[in-house]
Amino acid sequence: MAESTMQKIVSLAKRRGFIFQSSEIYGGLKACYDYGPLGVELKRNVKNSWWEDVVTKRQDVVGLDCSIIMHPDVWRASGHLAGFADPLVDCKNCKERFRADKAPKANPGEKIIYREGGRKDGKKLEGVAPPRGYVCPVCGSGDLSDERQFNLMFRTSLGPVDPMQEILNAVDDMAKMDAAARKEKLAGIIGASAVYLRPETAQGMFVNFLNVLNSSRMKPPFGIAQCGKSYRNEITTQNLTFRTCEFEQMELEFFVEPGTDDQWYDYWMKTRLDWYKSLGMKGDKLRLRHHEKAELAHYAKACVDVEYYYPFENPQGEGEWGELEGIANRTDYDLKKHSEHSGKDLSYFETESKRRFTPYVIEPAAGADRATLAFLCDAFAEEVVDAEKNDVRTVLHFHPRLAPIKVAVFPLVKKDGMPEKAEGILNELLREGVNAFYDESGAIGRRYRRMDEVGTPWCVTVDTETLENGSVTVRERDSMAQARVPAAGIGEYFRNRLKNS
């Protein structure tokens, strides 16, 4: 079977140093990936471009860089953390997930009646209560999953004392306790030092709302942006870096006066979509998908996903819409929750109008790894150069701002002083802050193609004419066309081209 587009991209990503599997020499680690020399440049360019667009070029947004480990109470307030002793159960009949200790009791073996699929019009079914003594609180079914802790956060412990050692020390004592006391003892030991890796960067912005307000003299409407790693212990599957337990977010929390939230929501939806387009992402592979009411998280008033049509494989063939970014109207839910739990007033007092309000939050939350992957997929192409010779080139059509290498410098041949001249040009480019790369091995055409494959937008070639009149050729990646330009001032020449691209 022919290699799929995605397989080709994965293969290229590894071969050329964009993305490697984590810990590969030890057999790899599930759904964890490393960015190679070119991948790290690409991702950095994506993040920098986001930061420039959302923070640097604006007066109404400031940045933040919070710690990944935060006070556990942050997660209690946000609702991410349920108590240790709250096992959750899934109903296999109606798919409801509920807390076992809050479920209606039923004596084991007792006759129970419930509706098929949990639907009101579903067929009436009879069963017996399961041995564990409770049934589904929604449909009354006894067909339930095991009791499980569904904590999507990575737990670790803060402090030099290892809770595992504490537990081992307590084992003998616990043997004398009843089950409930044992559970409490264990939860106490683990809970004493338990901290969590953040599952989203958003909460860092909410808990620093007052700090930023007071230190930066910002006032609504204004935003706080943060880019950083987050962690979710989800069941992960396939498609390279699309879904991983460790991932990097680019989030903006934009605080606005209630009543103006709808218009800001629309504004950010449009602004964020335009950002992807401004970096060359193909319009027909981008779309907005508005969430249905039932799909909304409990705190959200509205949510829309920016989706990209990834070349993922599926039973229907190739291509699947996947989320790049979610833009949500989180209302005043988060600030109010943190206000409640911390006891601090997180409302804003507007001096001129003498009004106090808790801002609504519009949150454009993008995935840095997902965007990087989408830009990589979007740039990938195999193009027929000469059908008769069966000449096909692989090329990554990165926007110049995203390209890992901006300019490659070649001597046409490895003699007549061309290498020396070319290295001089390379050094000028590097001095000028243009990421450049030198290569003198093999035929010139081969070197052009190698650069196509890693998405370098321009190649500069030193030839005999350079030695005579100081001009070089600049070869364009996309058109493969060449033009002569003076070697003098080449750094400024490319800086301008980058700026205007």
Added chain:
RNA sequence: GCGGGCGUAGCUCAAUGGUAGAGCUCCAGCCUUCCAAGCUGGUCACGAGGGUUCGAUUCCCUUCGCCCGCUCCA
């Protein structure tokens, strides 16, 4: 997490119960005066652990990883 398939060089693949080949890539050199596939040479692999066996890459088990489906997805 469950079920099925798979795991051989950087990539794509082949062969074999007696320790493995190819193409491309990569490296060195030659040739090259503007777009790959030229010449010479070279590096590099049986995911890991255990078992069966005189001997395992090949058979069995475990584990890790990948793929497909389900599941999960604050």
